[in-house]
Amino acid sequence: MSAPITLVWFRNDLRLEDNTVLQSALTLGLPVVGVFVFDNAVEPHAAANHRRQSFIYDSVLKFQTALSQKNIPLWILHGDTLRQLTELAGKLNAAHLVSGEDYHPNITALGERLWHALNHSNRTYTRISDHVVLPKAAVMTPQGRPYHAFSHYKKSWLQTYAQRYRNGQPRTDWHTLAELQKRLPETATQLPPVPMPSEIGFQYCNYPLPAGEAAAQKQLDHFIGQISSYHLTRDFPAKKGTSQLAAYLNQGMLSARSLAHRVASISNEGAEKWLEELIWREFYQQILYHNPDVVHQSFRPEYHHLHWENREDWFERWKNGETGYPIVDAAMRQLKACGMMHNRLRMITAGFLVKDLLIDWRLGEAWFAEQLLDYDLAANNGNWQWSAGTGCDAQPYFRIFNPVLQSQKFDPDGLYIRRHLPELAHLGKDVIHAPWLAKDSIDTHGYPAPMVDHRTQREKALAMFKLS
Numbered sequence: 001m002s003a004p005i006t007l008v009w010f011r012n013d014l015r016l017e018d019n020t021v022l023q024s025a026l027t028l029g030l031p032v033v034g035v036f037v038f039d040n041a042v043e044p045h046a047a048a049n050h051r052r053q054s055f056i057y058d059s060v061l062k063f064q065t066a067l068s069q070k071n072i073p074l075w076i077l078h079g080d081t082l083r084q085l086t087e088l089a090g091k092l093n094a095a096h097l098v099s100g101e102d103y104h105p106n107i108t109a110l111g112e113r114l115w116h117a118l119n120h121s122n123r124t125y126t127r128i129s130d131h132v133v134l135p136k137a138a139v140m141t142p143q144g145r146p147y148h149a150f151s152h153y154k155k156s157w158l159q160t161y162a163q164r165y166r167n168g169q170p171r172t173d174w175h176t177l178a179e180l181q182k183r184l185p186e187t188a189t190q191l192p193p194v195p196m197p198s199e200i201g202f203q204y205c206n207y208p209l210p211a212g213e214a215a216a217q218k219q220l221d222h223f224i225g226q227i228s229s230y231h232l233t234r235d236f237p238a239k240k241g242t243s244q245l246a247a248y249l250n251q252g253m254l255s256a257r258s259l260a261h262r263v264a265s266i267s268n269e270g271a272e273k274w275l276e277e278l279i280w281r282e283f284y285q286q287i288l289y290h291n292p293d294v295v296h297q298s299f300r301p302e303y304h305h306l307h308w309e310n311r312e313d314w315f316e317r318w319k320n321g322e323t324g325y326p327i328v329d330a331a332m333r334q335l336k337a338c339g340m341m342h343n344r345l346r347m348i349t350a351g352f353l354v355k356d357l358l359i360d361w362r363l364g365e366a367w368f369a370e371q372l373l374d375y376d377l378a379a380n381n382g383n384w385q386w387s388a389g390t391g392c393d394a395q396p397y398f399r400i401f402n403p404v405l406q407s408q409k410f411d412p413d414g415l416y417i418r419r420h421l422p423e424l425a426h427l428g429k430d431v432i433h434a435p436w437l438a439k440d441s442i443d444t445h446g447y448p449a450p451m452v453d454h455r456t457q458r459e460k461a462l463a464m465f466k467l468s
């Protein structure tokens with residue numbers, strides 16, 4: 001049997017910089033070997049998201065190269081995670097397994113089974129908080145309960161951060177790593193061939209952002225250069241006013257801690273607002289951890305049995321960007337074409353599905369999971385419930401966006417709509433938000449009339465929620 005090692009199970013922590021999972025593995029004093037497992041059963045919602053899978057696949061390959069430069073072999077496997085990890089732990093004589101904490105209920109459950117299986121063979125399994133700045137139970141009410149209102153959570157988050165976390169975490173000890181890796185057994189370096197996408201179960205396709213930690217850092221540096229105007233530009237989808245970092249953060253190509261640390265040291269309104277968005281991310285992560293049932297049902301119990309209409313033909317028109325509301329259709333077509341959608345448009349299209357089409361938010365959530373490059377269960381679920389009015393939000397169900405007013409306000413010149421709806425590209429800003437109002441005086445090249453009347457549907461939605 002070869003000399004013992006520590007196995008690091010990487011999942012959404014695909015980076016070298018400020019990686020607390022890797023750092024903790026070093027403290028165990030054994031050579032380190034990495035493993036990544038592609039397992040579609042763990043995140044069934046996202047299994048059909050081929051774009052995201054391709055992005056992760058390439059990022060894992062880049063990470064394997066980066067790790068190899070530190071003399072850490074990365075085993076890339078596929079199939080049932082529990083089996084793959086326990087078999088590999090046996091084969092490489094791993095005394096310890098270390099991984100990041102993940103609040104996805106499937107992964108929490110998998111972690112429990114893994115812990116028992118490894119314990120059974122005298123191996124330890126440790127989970128380290130890495131994916132968020134403040135771990136799940138670091139921010140609680142004075143009574144020790146999780147927060148449900150964002151404003152209170154944010155206040156407490158900022159206080160906790162300033163008191164306990166602002167100075168960051170210890171950096172990775174590369175010197176110790178180099179010493180440990182000198183004892184790396186040869187079996188650990190005999191990597192199997194990287195599985196092909198078809199073996200893993202996805203079709204490799206193009207995606208809109210470059211993969212990997214280096215690309216993530218570059219995008220971060222670019223964004224920091226313009227962060228001072230974030231609060232002014234962030235709501236306008238025609239501008240590149242947001243960071244476009246979510247996909248990197250979600251797979252851990254960037255450290256949330258490092259971002260918070262960097263941004264908290266910049267004193268301007270843009271940076272302050274951006275830090276608030278990071279706190280929203282943490283808010284939904286802890287909501288998922290403390291309330292795993294939100295994956296299947298509304299956060300608010302009074303909305304467990306809403307009478308959705310769920311018309312399939314309407315759902316198809318929404319997915320394909322054929323609702324007749326230009327701002328909704330432009331956003332939905334962009335999503336389908338490249339997996340990207342601006343936050344303001346996510347709110348408009350989600351609100352439209354739920355409040356104008358009376359379709360269950362869970363169907364919309366699943367469609368986003370299949371399409372978004374930055375798909376993340378906690379953020380997607382939390383925001384869909386926020387949009388539906390079924391979540392933990394101070395504003396109840398009667399916040400209903402008017403898609404035409406939203407369009408006029410956030411895409412005033414119609415630039416965004418023209419980019420994604422070529423059939424309306426010739427229209428001026430006076431008619432492009434609601435072309436049907438111009439009646440026969442303009443040619444819309446077959447663009448559909450609005451599929452529903454917003455005012456009528458609004459009343460129906462209010463009645464549906466009141467009845468629950």
Ligand SMILES: Cc1cc2nc3c(=O)[nH]c(=O)nc-3n(C[C@H](O)[C@H](O)[C@H](O)COP(=O)(O)OP(=O)(O)OC[C@H]3O[C@@H](n4cnc5c(N)ncnc54)[C@H](O)[C@@H]3O)c2cc1C
Nearest residue numbers: 242243244245246277281343346347374375376379380383
């Ligand atoms: C219906 C709906 C579904 C969503 N689904 C997802 C999803 O699957 N994955 C995802 O990461 N975000 C989701 N969001 C949140 C938000 O739209 C994206 O995080 C944001 O658009 C990503 O772009 P950015 O990186 O340029 O964000 P920026 O504006 O630059 O924000 C910085 C970071 O803060 C975080 N963030 C910003 N807004 C939110 C928010 N409302 N909730 C949680 N975190 C936030 C993200 O990590 C983001 O990268 C959803 C929002 C809505 C309304």
